Amino acid sequence: MRQTTQQWLALFKIQSESDLSIKQFCLEQGVATSTFYKNKAAVTSATSIATAASPFSQVLLAEPDLKNSNPYVILN
Numbered sequence: 001m002r003q004t005t006q007q008w009l010a011l012f013k014i015q016s017e018s019d020l021s022i023k024q025f026c027l028e029q030g031v032a033t034s035t036f037y038k039n040k041a042a043v044t045s046a047t048s049i050a051t052a053a054s055p056f057s058q059v060l061l062a063e064p065d066l067k068n069s070n071p072y073v074i075l076n
Contacts, residue, residue: 005046008039 003011015025015036026033 003039005043008043011036012040012043 023033026036
């Protein structure tokens with residue numbers, strides 16, 4: 001059965017909080033260790049990319065001062 005990203009994240013958390021090795025955990029869950037590692041790499045890279053801060057997230061844009069601007073100024 002195919003697992004969702006949330007299901008894989010839950011499995012990774014359960015395994016990390018258990019006293020079981022990944023090999024033993026996978027045996028008990030009926031998951032191949034290669035599948036566990038492959039999905040851990042894929043999900044980890046996908047979630048780190050999704051949560052990475054953009055360099056533009058810290059940029060504050062100045063709001064124009066509309067009270068003191070002339071709407072008829074022609075810019076060259």
